[in-house]
Amino acid sequence: MTALLLNRRQLLAAGAATLAATQLARAHNGTVHVVIEKLAFVPATITVKVGETIEWTNKYPFAHTATVKGGWEVMIPPGKVATHIVTADDTVDYYCRFHPNMKGKITVSG
C-alpha cells in the first residue's frame, strides 16, 4: 500500500516536471495587462496562451485578489502589480475575495 502510494507520488512528480518543461518550451514572454479600475477588472475578459503572464495593476488604495474558486489566488496589494503565469487549465472565472462583485474571465487558447 505504501509502496503503491509512493509510486503514485513519483508518477505525479514526473508528470509535473514534464508539464513544467512543456510550459517552458512554449513560453513566449507575452504579458497580458489587466487594470483594476473603480472596483472592476479592465478588461474583464481576456484570452491568453499557456506560458503568458497575466499582470494585474492595482492603482487603488485597497487590496484586491484574483481568486479562482477551488483554484489559485493572487493577492494584489494597493498600488502594486501582481502576476500569474498561465497554465493549460486556466480557462476560469475569477473574482475578488474582498469585493465579490469584481469578476473576470480568462480563456486559454492555443
Ligand SMILES: [Cu+2]
Ligand atoms: Cu477587490
